[in-house]
Amino acid sequence: MGQLRTSPPPPQASELERWVLDSPEDLRGLRAWLREALNRHGLVQGEDLDEVPHLVVLVATELASNALRHGRPPTLITLLATDDQFLLDVADHDVSSVPELTDISPTDSGGRGLFLAQSVSLDVGWYATDKTKNIWASFSR
Structure with a gap:
């Protein structure tokens, strides 16, 4: 077990898009919205999604x-960008808990979201505001 590094995302990151999720049924929409946003902001070239956008959608789904x-709902998903990276920020309204990397066994059905984010992104961290707890992951552009 362990904790994620406490760190806000890079300060030069600017917000591209934001989505609000109220229930697990919203996850399918999130995947489509993210793909569209990545295309709209020039993060995906051509018709086929390359590995990075696929990983962004995967990590977004897991963290959301x-x-x-x-x-605590609602869950806020924000896509941000810097010159050479884009960031995914996932926030909920439970500021009383700290994100933890828990030990999981191969037969566990869940608990892999933070491990997945750490293994496929450039960097992962978390921070809290007065109202939200945020986990972010960065990816190459």
């Missing part, structure tokens, strides 16, 4: 699922 399951 965690937030919907363990946090």
Whole structure:
């Protein structure tokens, strides 16, 4: 077990898009909205999604699922960008808990979202505001 590094995302990141999720049923829409946003902001070239956008959608789904399951609604998903990275920020309204990397066994059905984010993104961190607990992950552009 362990904790994520406490750190806000890079300060030069600017917000591109934001979505609000109220229930797990909203996850399918999130995947489509993210793909559209990545195309609209020039983060995906051509018709086929390359690996990075696919990973952004995968990590967004995992982190949003965690937030919907363990946090307090609504869950806020924000896509941000810097010159060479884009960032995914997932927030819920449970500021009383700290994100933890828990030990999981191969037979566990959940609990892999933070591990997945750490393994496929450039960097992962978390921070809290007065109203939200945020987990972010960065990816190459």
